[in-house]
Amino acid sequence: MSTSDTDQKVSHGHTGFFATLVALWLVVGAVILYFAMAASGEDQAIQWTQSLNPGGWMAWVLPTALFFWIVAGILVVFTILAIRYPETPKLGVLGIETTRGDRLFISLLIAGFVNLAWLGLDLGPQYLALVVSFVIAGGVFRYA
Amino acid sequence: MKTDNQRAWLLVLPVLVLVAFSAVIPLMTVVNYSVQDTFGNNQFFWAGLEWFRDQLHSERMWDALWRQLAFSGIILAIEVPLGVFVALNMPKKGVWASVVLVLMSLPLLIPWNVVGTIWQIFGRSDIGLLGYTLDQLGVDYNYTQGFYSAWATVIAMDVWHWTSLVALLAYAGLQSIPDAYYQAARIDQASRWAVFRYIELPKMRGVLTIAILLRFMDSFKIYTEPFVLTGGGPGNSTTFLSIDLVKMALGQFDLGPAAAFSLMYFLVIMVISYVFYIVMTNLDKEDGQ
Numbered sequence: 001m002s003t004s005d006t007d008q009k010v011s012h013g014h015t016g017f018f019a020t021l022v023a024l025w026l027v028v029g030a031v032i033l034y035f036a037m038a039a040s041g042e043d044q045a046i047q048w049t050q051s052l053n054p055g056g057w058m059a060w061v062l063p064t065a066l067f068f069w070i071v072a073g074i075l076v077v078f079t080i081l082a083i084r085y086p087e088t089p090k091l092g093v094l095g096i097e098t099t100r101g102d103r104l105f106i107s108l109l110i111a112g113f114v115n116l117a118w119l120g121l122d123l124g125p126q127y128l129a130l131v132v133s134f135v136i137a138g139g140v141f142r143y144a
Numbered sequence: 145m146k147t148d149n150q151r152a153w154l155l156v157l158p159v160l161v162l163v164a165f166s167a168v169i170p171l172m173t174v175v176n177y178s179v180q181d182t183f184g185n186n187q188f189f190w191a192g193l194e195w196f197r198d199q200l201h202s203e204r205m206w207d208a209l210w211r212q213l214a215f216s217g218i219i220l221a222i223e224v225p226l227g228v229f230v231a232l233n234m235p236k237k238g239v240w241a242s243v244v245l246v247l248m249s250l251p252l253l254i255p256w257n258v259v260g261t262i263w264q265i266f267g268r269s270d271i272g273l274l275g276y277t278l279d280q281l282g283v284d285y286n287y288t289q290g291f292y293s294a295w296a297t298v299i300a301m302d303v304w305h306w307t308s309l310v311a312l313l314a315y316a317g318l319q320s321i322p323d324a325y326y327q328a329a330r331i332d333q334a335s336r337w338a339v340f341r342y343i344e345l346p347k348m349r350g351v352l353t354i355a356i357l358l359r360f361m362d363s364f365k366i367y368t369e370p371f372v373l374t375g376g377g378p379g380n381s382t383t384f385l386s387i388d389l390v391k392m393a394l395g396q397f398d399l400g401p402a403a404a405f406s407l408m409y410f411l412v413i414m415v416i417s418y419v420f421y422i423v424m425t426n427l428d429k430e431d432g433q
Contacts, residue, residue: 049190058169059176059188068172096422109418112411119193120200126193 014083021076028072032065071108078104092144103144107137171410178403195404205405207380208388215384216363219302223359224352226303227310232344234315245315248308256305260372263301267293267373287374291381294374298382301369306359313355317348350427357420365413385409 035052039062052060078101089097098106111133118129178195180188199205234248235241254262267287269275278285287297321343329339367386370376376383376391383391389409393402 049192051188055186057186058173059180059182059186061176061180061188061190064172064176064179067175096426105418109411109415116196116200116408116411119196 014080017083018080021079025069025073025076029069032062032069035060035065036062074104094144098144100141103141106144107133107140110136110140174403174406176403177399178407179400181400184397191400195400196408198401199404199408202401204380204388208383208385211381211383212364212385215298215302215366216360218299219306219363220356220359222299222303223307223310224356227307227355228314228348228352230307230311231314231318232340234311236319245312248311251305251308252312254305256368257372259301259305260369263297263304263369264373267297289378291378294378294382298370298373301373302363302366305369306362310352310355310359313351314348317351318344321347350430353423353427357416357423361413361416361420364416 032052036046039047039050039052041047046062048062050061052062052065082099082101087099089099089102091097094106096102111130114133114136115126115129118124118126118132123129177188179191179193181191181195182188230248234244251259266272267275267285269279269286275285275287284290285293287293325343325347326339329343334342365386366384367390370382370384371387371390374382376387380388386409389402389405392398392405
């Protein structure tokens, strides 16, 4: 690779890469939207429980599709953050050095267990488990 | 100067494709199945969180989990001290060191289903050496019918298969201790126990942590060996998590509950793997200092 080529790449920064990531994410969102609209039928209501690909073995439904889409979105945001604003790992209450990504991973894991505990112990409506998960995630990002 | 060449991404592409097909797409499918019900023919019906609620309240699932934890606990309690003991008594150098190393690694090279078959035959009272001997000694041993016989055999099988791993790791840890430490201990007239407690054990800490985590993770996911040996029986007494999972998913074709079950299983494995990762990176850092 020639020097000028390298220079050019550096001056561009990572914007091209970021744009590709975001664009990919938006394309996936558009695909989900397309299938959701196709499944909605004539009354145009959102079909939360209908199969997005009837007869397909992957058995997509809108809630799971949105779940993965949102997780992918979070990963895109954190990838961009990690490159744009690199950080040194810090030592928190967990006694381990964590970066932003580690804290996200820990938060997601805890969210999984909180939701299961909520369901298993019959603690009430499931959206409250999400609220609790967000509170804990806030704590993890602040103190872990 | 920092170069920034996006073409490197192309080199990762094969791995990404492989992981997508071997892990990401199946995982997504399992998530989809866990919120739906099916009667076959790729027809799915929404079930919401019902399967998760179902599994979390299922006695069968909790029983399998406790059995699993008991199994992992017992084999760790045997394999780790035994592995360390074996490593301490292995020859340090010379021809015998190599011979013992090869012999120790033999069980690790045997495929898991073969290990199961070996023990299945070994434990039979008509043609198996172990079963026949115990039978002749008057011990009531039958791993297909007795709860304790089945557990003892499954545990003995795992100990036979995997103690070598702990021993080899501990041996590697021991080999890395410089002679000067032992010389200093001799000058101080340290007892054998003191040498072990203050020199060998601290030096083996890293490899032993790795061994414990590896063995815990592997035993937590164990399937093939008990499946071949006992098939989860007698009754459900050796039905560990993965055996129960396969029974549910493939035996009963309850894809929804099995998917919910496996996602919870997956979460636990993720936590263990993460702890493993943290420990490994911390050990690397300590080595780097």
